[in-house]
Amino acid sequence: MNIVCVGGGPAGLYFGLLMKKRHPDYAVTVVERNRASDTFGWGVVFSDQTLGHLAGADEESARAILQSFNHWDAIDVHFKGRTVSSGGHGFCGIGRKRLLNILQERGAALGVRLAFEHEVRDDAALARQYGADLVVACDGVNSAVRQRHADVFQPELEQRHCRFVWLGTRRKFDAFTFAFEETEHGWFQAHAYQYDGDTSTFIVETPEETWRAAGLETMSQEQALAFCERLFARYLDGQPLMANASHLRGSAMWIRFPRIACRHWVHRLRLEQAGAVREVPVVLMGDAAHTAHFSIGSGTKLALEDAIELARCLDDPALPMDAALARYEELRRVEVLKLQSAARNSMEWFENVRRYTALEAEQFAYSLLTRSQRLSHENLRLRDPDYVAGFERWFAARAAAQAGLPAPQDATPPMFTPYKVRGVLLKNRVIVSPMAQYSAVEGTVGDFHLAHLGARALGGAALVMAEMTCVSSDARITPGCPGLYTPAHTAAWRRIVDFVHANSDAKIGVQLGHAGAKGSTRPMWDGIDLPLEEGNWPLVSASEQQYLQGVSQLARAATPDDLERIRDDFVRATLAARDAGFDWLELHCAHGYLLSSFISPLTNRRQDAYGGSLENRCRYPLEVFAAIRAAWPQALPISVRLSAHDWVEGGITPDDAVAIARLFKAAGADMIDCSSGQVSKQEKPVYGRMFQTPFADRIRNEAGIPTIAVGAIYEADHVNGIVSAGRADLCAVARPHLANPAWTLNEAARIGYTGAAWPRQYRAGKLQLERNLERERQLQAASSGLSPQQLAARLLEG
Numbered sequence: 001m002n003i004v005c006v007g008g009g010p011a012g013l014y015f016g017l018l019m020k021k022r023h024p025d026y027a028v029t030v031v032e033r034n035r036a037s038d039t040f041g042w043g044v045v046f047s048d049q050t051l052g053h054l055a056g057a058d059e060e061s062a063r064a065i066l067q068s069f070n071h072w073d074a075i076d077v078h079f080k081g082r083t084v085s086s087g088g089h090g091f092c093g094i095g096r097k098r099l100l101n102i103l104q105e106r107g108a109a110l111g112v113r114l115a116f117e118h119e120v121r122d123d124a125a126l127a128r129q130y131g132a133d134l135v136v137a138c139d140g141v142n143s144a145v146r147q148r149h150a151d152v153f154q155p156e157l158e159q160r161h162c163r164f165v166w167l168g169t170r171r172k173f174d175a176f177t178f179a180f181e182e183t184e185h186g187w188f189q190a191h192a193y194q195y196d197g198d199t200s201t202f203i204v205e206t207p208e209e210t211w212r213a214a215g216l217e218t219m220s221q222e223q224a225l226a227f228c229e230r231l232f233a234r235y236l237d238g239q240p241l242m243a244n245a246s247h248l249r250g251s252a253m254w255i256r257f258p259r260i261a262c263r264h265w266v267h268r269l270r271l272e273q274a275g276a277v278r279e280v281p282v283v284l285m286g287d288a289a290h291t292a293h294f295s296i297g298s299g300t301k302l303a304l305e306d307a308i309e310l311a312r313c314l315d316d317p318a319l320p321m322d323a324a325l326a327r328y329e330e331l332r333r334v335e336v337l338k339l340q341s342a343a344r345n346s347m348e349w350f351e352n353v354r355r356y357t358a359l360e361a362e363q364f365a366y367s368l369l370t371r372s373q374r375l376s377h378e379n380l381r382l383r384d385p386d387y388v389a390g391f392e393r394w395f396a397a398r399a400a401a402q403a404g405l406p407a408p409q410d411a412t413p414p415m416f417t418p419y420k421v422r423g424v425l426l427k428n429r430v431i432v433s434p435m436a437q438y439s440a441v442e443g444t445v446g447d448f449h450l451a452h453l454g455a456r457a458l459g460g461a462a463l464v465m466a467e468m469t470c471v472s473s474d475a476r477i478t479p480g481c482p483g484l485y486t487p488a489h490t491a492a493w494r495r496i497v498d499f500v501h502a503n504s505d506a507k508i509g510v511q512l513g514h515a516g517a518k519g520s521t522r523p524m525w526d527g528i529d530l531p532l533e534e535g536n537w538p539l540v541s542a543s544e545q546q547y548l549q550g551v552s553q554l555a556r557a558a559t560p561d562d563l564e565r566i567r568d569d570f571v572r573a574t575l576a577a578r579d580a581g582f583d584w585l586e587l588h589c590a591h592g593y594l595l596s597s598f599i600s601p602l603t604n605r606r607q608d609a610y611g612g613s614l615e616n617r618c619r620y621p622l623e624v625f626a627a628i629r630a631a632w633p634q635a636l637p638i639s640v641r642l643s644a645h646d647w648v649e650g651g652i653t654p655d656d657a658v659a660i661a662r663l664f665k666a667a668g669a670d671m672i673d674c675s676s677g678q679v680s681k682q683e684k685p686v687y688g689r690m691f692q693t694p695f696a697d698r699i700r701n702e703a704g705i706p707t708i709a710v711g712a713i714y715e716a717d718h719v720n721g722i723v724s725a726g727r728a729d730l731c732a733v734a735r736p737h738l739a740n741p742a743w744t745l746n747e748a749a750r751i752g753y754t755g756a757a758w759p760r761q762y763r764a765g766k767l768q769l770e771r772n773l774e775r776e777r778q779l780q781a782a783s784s785g786l787s788p789q790q791l792a793a794r795l796l797e798g
Contacts, residue, residue, distance in 0.1 A: 001026045004132040006120050007139035008032025010044075011286030011303035013103035013112075015136060018057060018311040020110040029113040029130055033139075036104060036116050037097075042168040042202075042244065043195025044099060045176075045297030048090035050304070057308045061106040068098050070194045074175035077365035078235065084365035088383025091176055091297070093195030099300075120144060124269050127280045134321070135269070135282040136310070138303070141258055143288035153284060154263035160293075161351045163216070163254040164205035167228070171239040173200050178368060179235050180353065186210030187353045190232050191295065202241055203294065204228050205350060208256070217251050224253065257347065260291045261340065265329040283325050285310060290336045293347035296372055298339050306332055341688070342372035355701045359726050362394050367725040373690065377414075377720035378751070395724060413753050415719040419462075419729060421670050421706070423635035424507055424583050426462035426730070427757070429723050430744045433710055433732035434465040434511040434586070436477065438523035443473065443483030445492045454499050456737055457506040458759050460744030464506050465732070466493075468513040468588050469577075471569040474537045475514035475594070478523050484512070484573040484580070493580040501581070505757065509584025510577050511641065512628070514566060516594030517541035517555035517603070540566075542597040542604040542611070542620075548681060557606065558594075566594070567624050574628040578636075585632055587625055590643040591678035595621040599660060600643070600679050602651045614656060618663050629668050639708065640664050641673035644695035647683035654698055661703040672699050673708040673732065690718055697727035708732050716747035749773050 003019055005012035008030050016028045046054075046069075055062040069092040077084045108114060120126050123145050127135050137145035146153050169192075177192040187210065191203040211217065216224055225241050243253060265284045270277055286303030313319060313328040349356075349371035356367055369375060381388040392414065397407040399417035403425055408417075416428045432453075439448045449466075457464045470476045470483045483489050493510070500508045520536045521529055531553045539555035540562050546552045558566070570587075577585055589595040597603040598620045604611050610620045625640065632638055642664075644657035652660075661672045674696040677683050685691075692711030700707040709728035713719060719731045736743045748756035749769045758766040 002131050002133045003028045003136065004126060004130045004134070005030045005136045005138055006123060006126065006145055007137070007143075007286075007288070008034070008100075008104075008114065008116065009138060009140060009286065009303065010099060010103060010300050011138035011307050012136065013100065013107055014058075014061075014304050015138070015285065015307035015310060016112040017061065017103065017107040017110050018307060019314070020107065020112045021058060022311065022315055024111060027113070027130075028107075028111075029115060030107065031115045031118045031120055031126065033119045034116065036114070042166060042199065043093045043095050043193065044300045045193060045195075046092050046094070046301060047297070048092070050301045051092060053305060053308060057311075058106070061102055064102045064106070065094060065099065066092075068102065068196070069094050070196060072175055072193070075369065076173075076175040076177045077361075077368055078177065078179040079361045079364050080180075082361035084361055085175065086365070086369060086380065086384045086387040089176065090383075091193070093193050093201070095196050095199065098196065123148065123282060124271060127269055128271060128273060132280055134314075135280060136285055137282055137288050138285040138306075139288055141260065141287045141291060143284070145282060146262065146284060146288050149267045149282070152264060152267040156261050156263070158259040160257040160259055160347060162205050162207050163211040163256060164203055164294075165224070165228075165243075165254050167202045167204065167225070168242045168244065169200050169202045169236060169239050170198055170242075171200055171202075171236050172198065177235065179232060180357075181231050182357070183210075183214060183231065185213035187357065188231055189350060189353055190235065192235070202232075204232070207351060207354075211254060216254060219251070221253055257293055258291060259293070259340075259344070259347075260287070260289075262289050265289050265333070266325045281321060281325055283310065283328070290340060292336075292340050292343035293350075295346045295350050296339075296343050298343055302336060302339060305335070342374045345694075346372040355698070356726070358701070358704075360398075362391060363724070363726050366391060367727075370721055370725050373721075376717045377724060378717050391724070410755055412755060413716070413720050413751065414724045415716055415731075416748065416753060416756060417723075421584075421637040424637055426507060427505055428460075428462045428744070429719060429730050430461045430463075431708065431730055431732040432456045432459075432461045432464040432737050433734035434467045435734050435738065436467045436481070436524070438478050438480035438525075440480055440482040442479075443470065443476070443481070443485065443489050445482045445489075445496065449482070449492075450496050450499060453496055453508065454503070455741035457500040457504040457508065458762070459737070459740075459742035460748065460756055460758070461506060461733075461737070463584060463730075464500065464508045465584070465586065466496075466508065466510045466582075468511045468593075469493075469573070471512055471514055471566070471573040474539075475519065475566075475569065477515040477519055477593075478521055479532070479535070480523050481515075484510070484576040485569065490576040490580050493577075493582070497581040504759065507583040509586060510580075510582045511586040511588050512570060512573050512577070513588030514569070514594035515539075516592070516597050517545045517547050517552070518592055520553055541594065542617075543606055545597070545603055547592065563610075563620060567627050570624050571627050571631050574631045578631070578633060582636075584637055584639070585628065586639045586641055586673060587621075587628065588641050589621050590641045590673075590675050592643075592680070595624060596643055596679060600646055600652050602646055602648060602680050614659055615663070618660055622663060622667050625664065625667050625669065637670040638668075639671040639673050640669045641675055643676050643679055644674050644692070644699065645676040645685075646679045647677050647685045648680045651679060654695055657695060658699055658702045661699040661705055665703055665705040669705065671706045671708055671729070672696075672703070673710065674699055674728070675710055688712065689714075690722065693722055693727050696722075697725075700728060701726065706730075710734070716751045719747075752777075 012030045016030045020028045071092045074087045173192050173194045179190040181188050188206040194200040267282045269280045285306045292298040310328045313324040395414050396412040400407045403418040403420040419426045472485050540558040541555040543557045546554050604617050646652045677685050689712045693709045696707040696709040706729040708730045710732040713731050714736045722728050
């Protein structure tokens with residue numbers, strides 16, 4: 001086979017040497033437009049895991065790379081005059097030039113032809129010149145091959161929001177260092193790490209608007225370096241900063257990160273030679289196919305792992321060329337998407353540093369360490385148990401002070417710390433999320449609800465939320481939905497509330513709502529959102545709408561009289577909830593129900609004072625909120641559930657959600673319960689573990705109001721990480737509580753926390769569960785060679 005690689009960076013060089021090593025008879029050529037000695041950037045970073053992959057692919061080059069590495073385990077976070085350190089992270093740094101030299105030398109020794117100062121403008125001409133059977137395009141972020149065939153590869157390119165500059169310094173850093181400095185124009189951050197015996201990479205990053213406000217756009221390179229030296233002087237110990245692109249003007253040295261993803265990675269060139277036509281495949285690799293933000297050090301890692309996988313697929317005798325390339329794309333696309341997702345989380349964290357600057361240094365650093373959501377609470381414990389123990393002591397003391405309690409004497413995971421809202425003290429951070437059961441009779445709850453909510457109150461959660469409870473008979477979603485609009489309803493609820501209070505230390509809350517255009521439907525198991533076959537009632541919404549086009553009943557636009565009546569219904573239900581003894585009230589303004597239909601522009605087309613601008617669309621829900629807040633006891637909290645993202649173009653966005661949360665905060669809301677979607681059937685949500693937590697994070701830290709995170713939260717590790725990082729104050733867990741009413745107690749035992757209080761009737765079960773789980777950990781640890789703590793963290797890591 002005759003292979004030509006376009007681009008002499010790590011991807012092309014490594015793939016070339018791997019193929020030549022496996023097939024000495026292949027002709028492998030690497031074409032590079034720069035000179036052999038040219039390189040841009042300073043050092044690159046690999047994790048210990050990546051080093052293992054390199055050693056498995058080519059031990060000789062891996063050995064040379066290892067001998068050139070500077071290794072460190074610690075991360076130091078400098079913030080507001082404080083330094084927070086954590087260890088066990090296992091990273092290595094190497095100079096980019098040294099890495100390229102190693103790969104060049106290894107490739108040349110194996111017989112790879114290296115052609116420098118060769119600009120490739122036409123890959124078809126290149127393929128003809130070398131008689132190529134395969135062209136590998138690894139020509140970087142600005143890939144000419146990708147651009148030439150953009151109609152086939154279909155790249156998506158997104159220029160991100162920060163400006164950054166890649167610098168070097170003779171200052172040696174003992175740890176991977178993140179330093180944050182505030183100026184009158186905004187925040188700057190540095191990412192610094194040592195990569196050889198006397199040199200460190202020093203990346204300076206800041207949002208575009210801060211960069212412009214600071215005047216960096218018009219500074220010369222010398223002025224910009226002096227600016228950065230002054231700003232980060234306390235970390236440089238008198239050492240200057242160095243640029244390795246001296247030809248660039250000051251503004252040109254500052255770049256924006258391009259996030260690249262290609263829909264397709266393989267193209268077939270049709271070449272005419274000597275009257276014959278042949279097809280030559282062109283495949284993308286490395287930054288030509290995808291990028292991942294430098295804040296998780298993944299660009300070179302991805303490129304090298306691309307090379308390993310492409311070589312492996314081409315070496316499979318069972319796969320012809322087309323199948324091998326398809327297999328490579330299939331396998332790598334999955335891994336790249338995972339890393340790009342983590343890199344996006346990390347990138348967005350650094351783009352929005354200002355969001356987190358109100359946090360104390362301990363929590364700011366924790367938020368930074370877990371920003372990608374790949375590193376969890378138990379992963380951190382595995383890496384550095386002392387750091388996590390110290391953080392947990394700090395968090396527990398802070399939580400106790402917030403709740404008006406003495407600091408605990410024993411180690412307490414963040415999930416099990418108390419939290420106080422107005423006069424309500426919650427024993428931990430777990431809520432049983434409101435989940436529709438469709439089991440009421442004419443709005444009256446009965447034995448099923450007593451067993452359902454009572455069991456979960458006994459199961460360890462701090463707060464049990466009853467399902468959406470309707471404020472009138474025509475506010476119901478289905479005939480099986482509960483209500484609070486007759487004295488019988490109040491009495492039935494009081495029976496359940498009294499049971500929870502008498503038999504558990506949990507609090508119980510109720511969510512009040514009105515179905516709007518999504519009412520008069522069948523229970524979920526008979527066809528979700530489908531209208532009743534008979535006995536339908538009239539529907540109202542913000543504007544005339546049909547939730548399921550051509551299927552749902554048509555809802556008319558609410559009149560001023562309707563709005564007054566419905567507001568009064570909410571007040572009546574609030575007073576009934578007070579009489580029933582509920583501890584907590586939630587106003588349902590999400591999921592396309594009536595109040596949500598006012599907020600979303602997808603469902604609100606009104607021309608009066610309740611339509612148009614965001615403020616106008618929120619006017620009626622805020623009027624309802626003000627009315628129920630006045631009726632509800634001042635010592636008891638009210639939360640508001642919002643759809644923070646409609647997942648439809650033209651609908652509510654996370655930016656809007658922050659503004660909406662600010663309006664409810666100003667009106668007196670205590671917390672925002674951050675859900676999303678279900679406003680339109682055109683929605684295209686992006687699911688994943690904790691997929692709605694970023695909405696809670698933004699609202700909490702931008703709007704400055706406590707939040708509840710909800711959505712695919714199913715492990716103690718999730719809850720610990722969310723509340724520790726300040727992404728939310730409470731976590732609502734739904735489906736896991738359907739499967740296991742005692743989910744909270746079970747998770748406590750699973751992570752080895754014995755301090756959770758069990759009902760005295762069940763304490764014998766507690767002891768047995770803890771013993772059994774500890775025995776399982778010991779047995780699995782013995783078979784794996786890990787300690788029980790290491791094994792638990794490894795399992796949680798997935």
